[in-house]
Amino acid sequence: MDDEVIICRCEEVTKGEILKAIEQGAKTITGIKIRTRAGMGLCQGRTCGRLIARLLAERTAQVLEEIPPATVRPPVRATKMENLVTSHGE
Numbered sequence: 524m525d526d527e528v529i530i531c532r533c534e535e536v537t538k539g540e541i542l543k544a545i546e547q548g549a550k551t552i553t554g555i556k557i558r559t560r561a562g563m564g565l566c567q568g569r570t571c572g573r574l575i576a577r578l579l580a581e582r583t584a585q586v587l588e589e590i591p592p593a594t595v596r597p598p599v600r601a602t603k604m605e606n607l608v609t610s611h612g613e
């Protein structure tokens with residue numbers, strides 16, 4: 524894969540940026556997420572997470588199946604349930 528290939532489409536993070544994060548010491552998906560924003564997009568890493576894990580496994584000699592998923596964060600601000608529910612017919 525070329526370094527310019529987009530790995531995280533939501534945040535437009537390339538393979539090269541992820542490899543650079545690994546070179547800078549990232550050993551987990553969360554470490555890559557913090558350095559590059561990969562996995563912070565709309566899909567929350569559902570699309571790019573496996574690709575990132577595979578790159579991480581290849582470059583750090585970790586077993587792919589043993590790489591933990593990225594940490595998930597709740598919404599930044601609390602909101603009322605009524606704001607999340609859409610009304611029908613009104």
Ligand code: FES
Binds near residue numbers: 531
């Ligand atoms: S593709 Fe990476 S967060 Fe959606």
